[in-house]
Amino acid sequence: MSNSESVAITEQPQRFLIAASGTGGHLFPALAVAEVLEAEQFQLEWLGVSNRLETQLVPKKYPLRTVPIEGLQTRIGPKTPILLGKLAVAVWQTRQLLKRGQFKGVLTTGGYIAAPAILAAWSLGLPRVIHESNAIPGKVTRWLSSICTGVGLGLEDATTYLPKDKTVVVGTPVRPAFLTPCELDLPIPPEATLIVVAGGSQGAVSVNKLVRACAPAWLETGAWIVHLTGAQDPDAQSFQHPHYLSMPFYDNMAGLLQRANLAISRAGAGTLSELAIASTPALLIPYPYAAEDHQAFNAAAFVKAGAAEMYRQDELTEEQLKQTVLQWIQEPQVLEEMAVKAYSLAVPNSTERFAQLILEQIEASP
Known part of the structure; x- marks a missing residue:
């Protein structure tokens, strides 16, 4: 040879x-x-x-x-x-x-x-x-x-x-973009509280409906909302407001979660890993039909660490959701403490x- x-x-x-x-x-x-x-x-x-x-x-x-x-x-x-x-x-x-x-x-x-x-x-x-x-x-x-x-x-x-x-x-492992600071290409003022709503890759129509009902009260405080509705929500454009940005998906999730003050989200493991690495406090609503209820167990680990609160979808009311988020908006130090605890779960x-x-x-x- x-x-x-x-x-x-x-x-x-x-x-x-x-x-x-x-x-x-x-x-x-x-x-x-x-x-x-x-x-x-x-x-x-x-x-x-x-x-x-x-x-x-x-x-x-x-x-x-x-x-x-x-x-x-x-x-x-x-x-x-x-x-x-x-x-x-x-x-x-x-x-x-x-x-x-x-x-x-x-x-x-x-x-x-x-x-x-x-x-x-x-x-x-x-x-x-x-x-x-x-x-x-x-x-x-x-x-x-x-x-x-x-x-x-x-x-x-x-x-x-x-x-x-x-x-x-x-x-x-998370997408490489999450490991470095990312700019957000949306017209959100730097001083505004930003609420991000994400139902995972499949969207979450029932959560979307609750969020739209609560949105006016949150927007009155001066907050902005970025709502990722998924592609299967027939009412995705039913609510309009200058500070409410609704879209099926958004590519720059790293920049969005790094900028967010809080997220309303499902509790898939990948999503939680991204919330942790981005130091994003969360209100978690586990997908109720996940195999063996695994999203609820994922969420429980974040609740135990003080990084999130969890609500079951069939028990969560419009008033509960509205008041929980309003309280967080009015107590930014609570969100700051939760952000630190979220990052403690990151690898x-x-x-x-x-x-x-x-x-x-x-x-x-x-």
Whole structure:
């Protein structure tokens, strides 16, 4: 073999598969870690589902492969054989992808895409690392973490439910923009109290309705409101005011949350990580239909730290919401104390810590 051939072989990039699908809570941490792995000269490909958010976010940066997979039901029902059949096909397809591409390992951020990724990598003896951002781990994390080579956790609370010898609390990686000060390109006076309302990547129509009912009272104090309604709210433009800015989405979330004095928000793990790193106090309204009520457990960790208050959606009244926010507006020192406590929950180097866990698993692999 010539020297030139030897150099060409040794410089060939190592390939790594990332399996992340569905919501921003799964995708944004994976995208953040992907940048670190790319800097380490890994050639990345992505595993997802054909009708989920990854089809919009991932192909701009990485090749996207899709498999047919749906969430597995906890109880056996009429659809169980169909779902198991889809899982078997997805595992086989993922296994073929890993073999053909000579991948060095798999990273997943949970959800049902994690099952075929972990099982396929396990069958080939490849490193398989999962990240669980919620306080209550999802079903796939609980079922399959024992056959993973590494488990990164966003919150300490999750260690109760998983094998202690596998887990490392690394925090939840956030988008790189959150790690540096960002300017806000909206016409909000620097001295004005800013309330940000965000229902997560799916929006929150019921919360939107409550906020619009309360908005006049908040605006009377001189506050401004940026309301991210999501794309599914038919009444999104039903309330108008010069200091009330309503839009389906907003790209510069880092700048928005860094400027916000308080947020009214769902309690997905990714959202909470961004609130923490941006030092944003919050009134949290957990999504009531989240699997195993995990958003309420996430929110409870922030309430315990003094960084937020939590209200259940079915119990929250217009008057409660209005008065809680009015009280905070009138007592800015309370918000300042909550901001400090929110940042105490942040892990600014979570991306690097999780990437290091992945690299250690790859290095330890035969």
